[in-house]
Amino acid sequence: MLQINQLSKSYGARSVFGSASLVVNRGEAVGVVGPNGSGKSTLLRIAAGSLEADAGHVETAAGARVAYLR
DSSP, X not given: OXXXXXEEEEETTEEEEXXXXXXXXXXXXXXXXXXXXXXXXXXXXXXXXXXXXXXXXXXXXXXXXXXXXX
């Protein structure tokens, strides 16, 4: 399981997203879609632990891991 709670991320004055939340349960497949610059890669990098959010937190089930491939 992956749980994202109230994530916010900004670069300077530009807010990429604010208060983003989602839950992905075991066995579910998800896709992240949107226009360029909407924060898709930023969200995935935060979930994978390679980027820090300004606010909020990410939780994973014991033994689970999140990976991000550029």
